[in-house]
Amino acid sequence: MIWILLITGGAGFIASNFIINILKGHEKLEVINLDKLTYAGDTRNLEELSNHPNYRFIQGDICDRALLETLFEEYQIDGVIHFAAESHVDNSIENPAAFVETNVLGTMNILDVARNYWMVGPNEYKEQFKNARFHHISTDEVYGSLGENGLFSEDTPYAPNSPYSASKASSDMLVRSYYHTYGMNVVTTNCSNNFGPKQHSEKLIPTIIRKALALESIPIYGDGRNIRDWLFVLDHCQAVEKVYFEGKAGETYLIGGHNERTNIEIAQMICEILDEIKPLKNGVSYRNLIALVEDRPGHDFRYAIDDRKYRESFNDLLKSDFKENLLRTVKYYIEKQ
Numbered sequence: 001m002i003w004i005l006l007i008t009g010g011a012g013f014i015a016s017n018f019i020i021n022i023l024k025g026h027e028k029l030e031v032i033n034l035d036k037l038t039y040a041g042d043t044r045n046l047e048e049l050s051n052h053p054n055y056r057f058i059q060g061d062i063c064d065r066a067l068l069e070t071l072f073e074e075y076q077i078d079g080v081i082h083f084a085a086e087s088h089v090d091n092s093i094e095n096p097a098a099f100v101e102t103n104v105l106g107t108m109n110i111l112d113v114a115r116n117y118w119m120v121g122p123n124e125y126k127e128q129f130k131n132a133r134f135h136h137i138s139t140d141e142v143y144g145s146l147g148e149n150g151l152f153s154e155d156t157p158y159a160p161n162s163p164y165s166a167s168k169a170s171s172d173m174l175v176r177s178y179y180h181t182y183g184m185n186v187v188t189t190n191c192s193n194n195f196g197p198k199q200h201s202e203k204l205i206p207t208i209i210r211k212a213l214a215l216e217s218i219p220i221y222g223d224g225r226n227i228r229d230w231l232f233v234l235d236h237c238q239a240v241e242k243v244y245f246e247g248k249a250g251e252t253y254l255i256g257g258h259n260e261r262t263n264i265e266i267a268q269m270i271c272e273i274l275d276e277i278k279p280l281k282n283g284v285s286y287r288n289l290i291a292l293v294e295d296r297p298g299h300d301f302r303y304a305i306d307d308r309k310y311r312e313s314f315n316d317l318l319k320s321d322f323k324e325n326l327l328r329t330v331k332y333y334i335e336k337q
């Protein structure tokens, strides 16, 4: 039996890595990738799958209910992993409406179409879809900001601070409500900042690398002391796969990298890597390009995750080497130039 998995947002950073990975490990899985191809989506991220028999790309919008209904019918979708989102905090400050549209209404649409297609009524699945599952991908930003100490856990109250995190928090609540109201088989994962190959150039690490390679000033918000917990994208993909196949219905799992770094530290590390593998002819360090710029409004100070629930549930330490992964990421962007 082939399992038909609908991935939303599969041309984006995390989901493109995810699709390539999951198809390597599962012969009896077919992936339908639904992506609107906003500025953030790029089908070149999935070039290596162009002739893969178990992969199909469909350009479309999760807000288009009629399209979703047709897709579920046509492909008899068995499961959904929902990555599609407007994902950049800075854009959400400029244009919050697009975030509500895709992240809230789009999530509502796909949840509801899946429920109608898989279930006959509350707590009652059609026999053919009795194992069907909806996995929602979310962020630790829904929990707001931490001070110097403490960690987010699954029990931390929601306190989103940006239109982006508010829209993701709303989508998490909708997913939760479909479990409690309809008995739908849902799981949610909230992860920390991802990094790795194929991330859009607008995000922090690609921006640092891009600016450094162009010998332009590397902008770091505020005093550079904001802290993020960096998770390598392939570690995240592995965790999502585990939760999708083995997680408990109705549960939320936090996924982190145990790897807290200030933004300035990240910029310095990238500059050191470049100094080593692509030294400037005049012997000057790329570090000189780092420039502090006016802070982002509402900039959360620190995110950090207590992911014991995930690690203990799946016996998974998610412990790949940060420096090695950062080097791999820098090399990817150098080659992509």
Ligand code: NAD
Binding pocket: 008, 009, 010, 011, 012, 013, 014, 015, 034, 035, 036, 037, 038, 039, 040, 041, 042, 060, 061, 062, 063, 082, 083, 084, 085, 086, 087, 088, 102, 106, 137, 138, 139, 140, 168, 190, 191, 192, 193, 194, 195, 199, 200
């Ligand atoms: P991304 O911006 O790289 O990719 C998003 C993809 O979704 C793009 O391919 C885009 O074309 C597609 N998309 C956007 N609107 C759509 C719509 N209406 N219909 C169909 N497709 C649409 O995002 P990412 O960084 O890969 O993030 C993926 C998911 O992970 C998001 O839900 C995000 O909130 C979550 N997340 C990301 C991070 C991170 O560090 N990148 C951290 C925590 C959570």
